[in-house]
Structure formats: C-alpha cells, structure tokens
Amino acid sequence: MPRVVTVPCLSDNYAYLVVDEATGAAAVVDPSEAGPVLAAARREGVGLGAIWCTHHxxxxxGGNEELAAAVPGLRIYGHASDWGRIPGQTEALDHGGAFPLGTEEVRALHVPGHTLGAVAYWVGGVVFTGDTLFHGGCGRLFEGTPEAMHRSLSGVLGALPGSTRVYCGHEYTVANLRFARTVEPGNPAVEIRLAECAALAARGQATVGATLGVERRTNPFLRTSSPEVRAFVGLGPDAPDAEVLGALRRAKDGFRG
Ligand SMILES: [Zn+2]
Known part of the structure; x- marks a missing residue:
C-alpha cells in the first residue's frame, strides 16, 4: 500500500501525495494549488513524477501548469475525453488503463456522473475518487445521468474490496452524514460515524481514508436498495436503483442541514 499524505488546498479541497515507499516515487492527486503541494513534497523529501487528475x-x-513548470518531465494523467479540458495533460487514460508508481501498479477507473471524464485511481488497496464518491455522499450530477452515477458508484467502485481506503476530493463528510442521518434515522452506523467525524472536524483533522466497507454501511448513495432510503424519497421496492439515486441527489441539492 502506498503512503498517502493529505494536502489541504483552497477552502475544503484535498490534494494527496501518493508515495511508493520502496522506490520513493511520488505522484500528486488533484493539485488545485501548486504551493501547498510543493511544500508537502519538500517536507516529505519526495520528488514528484506525475499528476493524477480525477476530472477537469x-x-x-488549478495547480497543474505551475507544477509542470517547476518539475520538468512531469506526466499529467486524465481521462481521454478530458483532453483539452485538463491543463497540461500528457497522458490519456481509458477505463482499466494501468501505469506504474514505482513498484506499484495504478489502475484508472472511468466513473462518469459528476463529469463525463471522471476517473478514479486505484493503487495498492487505496482509491482516489475525486468528486464522484465522497465520504457519506456523492458529487453533483453536472454532466452525467443518475444511471451513470449509480453504475460508477455501485458497479465500478462497488466492485473493489471492502477494505479499500477511500480518499475523496473535498471535506464534506459531516454535512453529508447529517443528510444521511435524515435519510436513514434508523441506521445506527450513520450516527456513530457522524459522531466520529464531527469530533475529527472539531479538531481540524481530515475525515478521509475510511474504507469502502464503512461507506457501504453509511453512505445513502451506496444504499439505494435500503427500504428506509427508498421510503425517504417516496419510492418502493420495484423502483430502479438509479431512480432512487437521482431522487436522493435532488433531495441533497435542496438540503440545508
Ligand atoms: Zn468537481
């Protein structure tokens, strides 16, 4: 498993340094700003070889071009369909595309929904999900359909082992879990996780890095088959999961917890 260093950027974004300890090879996921990423790389004593972009x-x-100027030969990965939208992109990925990080193999997973070119990066038991899967929630459907988002969340990411650690693009966890508690007041796992994350947030600590197993127990967007989730959006057992997800996403858009 690579070492993951969380790098807070802007107001609530996270970039991540991903370090292969065996070789010292390092990449950065979603550098919205160059400054904090370069400072973190210096602090950790690693040289950046690549940027992994989850979407455009x-x-x-936002930090791609400044990092490319500071680090000659930097590779910038993104989905093939985002070519022209991701500044400085040098590598075009398709679903399942693999490339190395030192001794680790990284695999790109195409997860459209938030945007059409959204990609998650899976490496050594860790997944970087951008704005597709958040802790306790999912991204807004700017370009994709509820069907696409459902397939990305429950089909593609849902096929990964429950022990996989999730690192997402924003610190939205507490707000997401407040919505989750409203959706499923009868799910004690949500209440426990909300208390844990609220305590972390109160100390100014990141809530990221929980497992997919935790998400399956607490994230309503992965729980569209739950009778309580369906009842919340007024749908019964026969409604397609994607319809439940679409209704949940609309309810979340209007939710002020
Ligand atoms: Zn986004």
Missing part, C-alpha cells in the same frame, strides 16, 4: 474542474487542476 478548476479546483482539482
């Missing part, structure tokens, strides 16, 4: 939004790629 400015608060995920």
């Amino acid at each position: 939004h400015f608060d995920h790629v």
Whole structure:
C-alpha cells in the first residue's frame, strides 16, 4: 500500500501525495494549488513524477501548469475525453488503463456522473475518487445521468474490496452524514460515524481514508436498495436503483442541514 499524505488546498479541497515507499516515487492527486503541494513534497523529501487528475474542474487542476513548470518531465494523467479540458495533460487514460508508481501498479477507473471524464485511481488497496464518491455522499450530477452515477458508484467502485481506503476530493463528510442521518434515522452506523467525524472536524483533522466497507454501511448513495432510503424519497421496492439515486441527489441539492 502506498503512503498517502493529505494536502489541504483552497477552502475544503484535498490534494494527496501518493508515495511508493520502496522506490520513493511520488505522484500528486488533484493539485488545485501548486504551493501547498510543493511544500508537502519538500517536507516529505519526495520528488514528484506525475499528476493524477480525477476530472477537469478548476479546483482539482488549478495547480497543474505551475507544477509542470517547476518539475520538468512531469506526466499529467486524465481521462481521454478530458483532453483539452485538463491543463497540461500528457497522458490519456481509458477505463482499466494501468501505469506504474514505482513498484506499484495504478489502475484508472472511468466513473462518469459528476463529469463525463471522471476517473478514479486505484493503487495498492487505496482509491482516489475525486468528486464522484465522497465520504457519506456523492458529487453533483453536472454532466452525467443518475444511471451513470449509480453504475460508477455501485458497479465500478462497488466492485473493489471492502477494505479499500477511500480518499475523496473535498471535506464534506459531516454535512453529508447529517443528510444521511435524515435519510436513514434508523441506521445506527450513520450516527456513530457522524459522531466520529464531527469530533475529527472539531479538531481540524481530515475525515478521509475510511474504507469502502464503512461507506457501504453509511453512505445513502451506496444504499439505494435500503427500504428506509427508498421510503425517504417516496419510492418502493420495484423502483430502479438509479431512480432512487437521482431522487436522493435532488433531495441533497435542496438540503440545508
Ligand atoms: Zn468537481
């Protein structure tokens, strides 16, 4: 498993340094700003070889060009369909595309929904999900359909082992879990996780890095088959999961917890 260093950027974004301890090879996920990323790389004593972009939004790629200027030969990965939207992109990925980080193999997972070119990066038991899967929630459907987001969350990311550690693009966890508690007041796992994350947030600590297993127990967007989730959006057992997800996402858009 690579070492993951959380790098807070902007107001609530996270970039991540990903370090292969065996070789010292390092990459950065979603550098919205160059300054904090370069400082973290210096502090950790690692040299950056690549940027892994989860999608083209400015608060995920804003530091690309400054980093490329500071680090000659830097490779910049993103989905093939985001070519022209990701500044400085040098590598075009398709679903399942693999490339190395030192001794580790990284695999790109195409997860459209938030945007059409959204990619998650899976490496050594860790997954970087950008704005597709958040702790306790999912991203807004800017370009994709509820069907696409459901497939990305429950089909693609859902196929990864429950022990996989999740690192997402924003610190939205407490707000997401407050919504989750409203959706599923009868799910004690949500209440426990909310208390844990609220305590972390109160100390100014990041809540990221929980497992997919925790998400499956607490994230309503991965629980569209739950009768309580369905009842919340007024849908019964016969409604397709994607319809439940779409209704949940609309409810979250209007939720002020
Ligand atoms: Zn985004």
